Amino acid sequence: MIDSAPEKKLQEFEERIARGEKIEPGDWMPDEYRRQLIRMISQHAHSEVVGMLPEGAWIPHAPNLRRKMVLMAKVQDEAGHGQYLYHAAETLGISREEMLDALLAGRAKYSSIFNYPTLAWADVAWIGWLVDGAAIKNQTMLAQCSYGPYSRAMVRICAEETFHYKQGKEMIVKYMTTGSDAQKAMVQDGLNRWWWPMLMMFGPHDSDSPNSPVLMRWGIKTRSNDDLRQEFINEEIPEVLALGLTIPDPDLLFDETSKTWQIGPINWDEFWQVVRGNGPMNAERLAARQKAHDDGRWVREAVAAYAEKVASSKYASGK
Ligand code: 3HC
Secondary structure, eight states, X not given: OOOOOOHHHHHHHHHHHHTTOOBOTTSOOOHHHHHHHHHHHHHHHHHHHHTHHHHHTTGGGOSSHHHHHHHHHHHHHHHHHHHHHHHHHHTTTOOHHHHHHHHHTTOSOOOGGGGSOOOSHHXXXXXXXXXXXXXXXXXXXXXXXXXXXXXXXXXHHHHHHHHHHHHHHHHHHHHHHHOXXXXXXXXXXXXXXXXXXXXXXXXXXGGGOTTHXXXXXXXXXXXXXXXXXXXXXXXXXXXXXHTTOOOSOTTOEEETTTTEEEXXXXXXXXXXXXXXXXXXXXXXXXXXXXXXXXXXXXXXXXXXXXXXXXXXXXXXXXX
């Protein structure tokens, strides 16, 4: 629902977006633009932070020191992405506490993909290649979005995600070209489990995407869910097949006329179950976040006490 802002302000706002100008925190914006951004950026921030869990679980089990160092750096990057995004959302007038409360109370959404388990080491590689690859596809679009703080956060996040993508792909290529039969089987099993959830990450079909029209009108999204999903499929399927892997889709075909890959139907019932909190790992993910939040209470209290002390000593000294 578009708010009842005076027509003139709305018109100027839309003209700025049409000229490619960025909207900045102090600028006038429709209430609905602010609401949509808070919704999307906070969901995105939660996704980054919850997204640390499936891969973080494998840090103690990495097969060698190099892989362990890379994985630790990657998981730490995701924490940083969460920070940039919570900051970007805060510029719109919501507090960090409100966002975290919504996540921990189960009121906030975060990406469906992180509610699936990482059962084998190759899952870490597939998250790097396909999950981070899908995220980059979406985030490269968002780097062009009309809201300045979100767009700038995306530029940096995409640069880091590119390393994540490459390390995942490097692992899959290595296991498939020089690995043992057991490693190849592990990679295929991971693909079988991550393929469909990865395609769901892009969100529902355009016809079932209630937020897209207003997001596209105001330059938050500039490309649709289906458009990005299709481009990703077209780019990645040949690379996956070239390694001798099988994509778990009996309906998959290459359409010679449109030169695009056509996939079978996505199981949207499964997607909505996961989004509504009934996925294989939803409860475990939220419990892990709650524990981290509780364990970090003493840090928040120490920081607040220090800030209070500094403020009162400045006041006492008149500075
Ligand atoms: N997981 C969970 N919920 C999803 C979803 C998904 N994959 N896709 C859509 N939804 C939800 C939407 O949030 C919306 O619910 P809401 O109105 O209650 O908020 C509902 O389903 C309908 O979907 P829409 O298509 O109307 O929603 P959007 O227009 O917002 O499009 C989106 C969905 C493409 C995910 C968009 O929100 C977006 O681009 N978000 C920012 C990017 C992001 O959050 N990415 C998450 C992954 S980040 C990541 O993977 C971290 C990396 O380090 C790996």
